[in-house]
Amino acid sequence: MADVARSLGTISDGTLGNWVRAERVERGERTGLTTDERAEFTGLRAENEQLRMERDLLKRSLAFWIKESTLALNLDYPLAPVFQEDC
Secondary structure (H helix, E strand, O other): OHHHHHHHOOOOHHHHHHHHHHHHHHHOOOOOOOHHHHHHHHHHHHHHHHHHHHHHHHHHHHHHHHHHHHHHHHHHOOOOOOOOOOO
C-alpha cells in the first residue's frame, strides 16, 4: 500500500489506508458504518436532540400552567372562608 501511495504522489500511506478501509466498509467486506448509515445516524441524533428540547419545553409549560391554574383557583375559591366582623 505504501508503494501505491508513493506512486500517487502527495497521498500518504495512512490516508490511502483510510480510504481503502472506508471502501471495504461500503462494499460490506468490513464491519462499520457506511457513509449513508453515518449520515442517517447524524440526522437521527439531531432529531433526537430536537425532540428532547421540545419535550423539556412542554414539561416546563405544563408545570407553569398547573402553577398558574392552581393559583387562580385558590384566589377564586379560597379553602378557608374569610369572616369579617360587623363594625
